Amino acid sequence: MSVGKRRADQHLIDQDGISLLRANLPRHWLLREYRPDYGLDFTIETFKTADPGSSATRVATYETLGEHVFVQLKSLTEPDVYSLDIYGRSNVEKGPEQLNRKDKIGTIETYRIQLEMSELITVERMGIGVPVLLVVADLSRQRCSYVCLNDYIDKILIPRHVDFRKARSRVIHVPIWTEMASEAGLAGLRWYGKRAKLLAAFQRFRYQYSELQHRDNGDWRPLARYFAERIIPYDFWDDTEMCELISYYGSRLRQFLATGQPGCITLLEDAVPESFRNEEFFEHMKQQDVFELWRCLSHLSNLYEDVWREWFLPTGLGQAVSAP
Structure with a gap:
C-alpha cells in the first residue's frame, strides 16, 4: 500500500x-x-x-x-x-x-x-x-x-x-x-x-575626545558644545537602567549644555592655595572639568570590552556582576 x-x-x-x-x-x-x-x-x-x-x-x-x-x-x-x-x-x-x-x-x-x-x-x-x-x-x-x-x-x-x-x-x-x-x-x-548603537557611539566618543585635545590651547568650548549637541539625542542615555554609568554620563552632558560645566570635577575653592587663586587657574579647571567628561566617555569602550561583554556569560566575572 x-x-x-x-x-x-x-x-x-x-x-x-x-x-x-x-x-x-x-x-x-x-x-x-x-x-x-x-x-x-x-x-x-x-x-x-x-x-x-x-x-x-x-x-x-x-x-x-x-x-x-x-x-x-x-x-x-x-x-x-x-x-x-x-x-x-x-x-x-x-x-x-x-x-x-x-x-x-x-x-x-x-x-x-x-x-x-x-x-x-x-x-x-x-x-x-x-x-x-x-x-x-x-x-x-x-x-x-x-x-x-x-x-x-x-x-x-x-x-x-x-x-x-x-x-x-x-x-x-x-x-x-x-x-x-x-x-x-x-x-x-x-x-x-543596544549593542550596535552603543559600539557606534563609543567610536564617536573616542573621536571627539581626540579632537578636543587638539584644541587644548585654543577655542575648545564651541567645539565641545557642538559635540555634546551631536551625541545627546542618542536614545540610550535614559534607556539603560541595567548600566547606570551610561545614564550618569547622559545627565552630565545635559548639565554641560544647560550650564556650560558638566560637574565631573568638584573644585573646593577654599582648598586652593592663595597663590593659585586667579582667573587663569579657574578657567583651566573649568576646561579640565569638560575634558574629563569626554575622557570618561571615551573610556566606556574599554569597560565594554573588559567587563560588560562578560555579562550573562558563565564566567567568574559574568556571574559576579550580572547574575541575580
Missing part, C-alpha cells in the same frame, strides 16, 4: 520551541524567521510603548527602537541540566585564560549544547556588532534560556583553547538563570539589543 509524505516528530518539537520562544518575549516585540537559514533562525526586534492608550479606547501603540539580535534556537523536549563550577580568572583580553581554582565563585546550572564548528565559525566571522544568541527552548520546563555566542567565542573558547577551531564541535554552557521570562533575562535581551 502506498504512503504519503510523513512529518517527523522533530518538526513538532521545533514548532513547539518557536511557540515557546514567542511566548517568552514581550508581546509587542517582533520575532522574524530566517528562511533559508545558515545557523541563524530568527531576529528579535525590540519595541517600546509609544502610547499606552486609555481605559476607554484600550488602544496602545509601540515604537521600534531600531535594535536587533539574531537567534539560533535549539528546541529540546527534556534537556538535562548540569552543574558548572565557576572560578575567578585572569583578564582574557590580555592573555590566555588562567583559572584560579582557589577562587571558586559558585556553581550554576546550565544546559550543555554541542555546536558544530561551522556554526561557530559563522558567528565568529560576523564580529560582535550584532549579537547572536543561542536560545534553548526547554519544552518540559517551559522556559527559554540563552547565551551570547559572539561573546562566548571571544571570552571563553578562544582564551581557553590554543586553537578552538581544531575540534569538529564545541560544548556551549547556557546558564539557566538567563531565562527570558525573568527580570535578569529580559534585561540581558534589552542590553544585547
Whole structure:
C-alpha cells in the first residue's frame, strides 16, 4: 500500500520551541524567521510603548527602537541540566585564560549544547556588532534560556583553547538563570539589543575626545558644545537602567549644555592655595572639568570590552556582576 509524505516528530518539537520562544518575549516585540537559514533562525526586534492608550479606547501603540539580535534556537523536549563550577580568572583580553581554582565563585546550572564548528565559525566571522544568541527552548520546563555566542567565542573558547577551531564541535554552557521570562533575562535581551548603537557611539566618543585635545590651547568650548549637541539625542542615555554609568554620563552632558560645566570635577575653592587663586587657574579647571567628561566617555569602550561583554556569560566575572 502506498504512503504519503510523513512529518517527523522533530518538526513538532521545533514548532513547539518557536511557540515557546514567542511566548517568552514581550508581546509587542517582533520575532522574524530566517528562511533559508545558515545557523541563524530568527531576529528579535525590540519595541517600546509609544502610547499606552486609555481605559476607554484600550488602544496602545509601540515604537521600534531600531535594535536587533539574531537567534539560533535549539528546541529540546527534556534537556538535562548540569552543574558548572565557576572560578575567578585572569583578564582574557590580555592573555590566555588562567583559572584560579582557589577562587571558586559558585556553581550554576546550565544546559550543555554541542555546536558544530561551522556554526561557530559563522558567528565568529560576523564580529560582535550584532549579537547572536543561542536560545534553548526547554519544552518540559517551559522556559527559554540563552547565551551570547559572539561573546562566548571571544571570552571563553578562544582564551581557553590554543586553537578552538581544531575540534569538529564545541560544548556551549547556557546558564539557566538567563531565562527570558525573568527580570535578569529580559534585561540581558534589552542590553544585547543596544549593542550596535552603543559600539557606534563609543567610536564617536573616542573621536571627539581626540579632537578636543587638539584644541587644548585654543577655542575648545564651541567645539565641545557642538559635540555634546551631536551625541545627546542618542536614545540610550535614559534607556539603560541595567548600566547606570551610561545614564550618569547622559545627565552630565545635559548639565554641560544647560550650564556650560558638566560637574565631573568638584573644585573646593577654599582648598586652593592663595597663590593659585586667579582667573587663569579657574578657567583651566573649568576646561579640565569638560575634558574629563569626554575622557570618561571615551573610556566606556574599554569597560565594554573588559567587563560588560562578560555579562550573562558563565564566567567568574559574568556571574559576579550580572547574575541575580
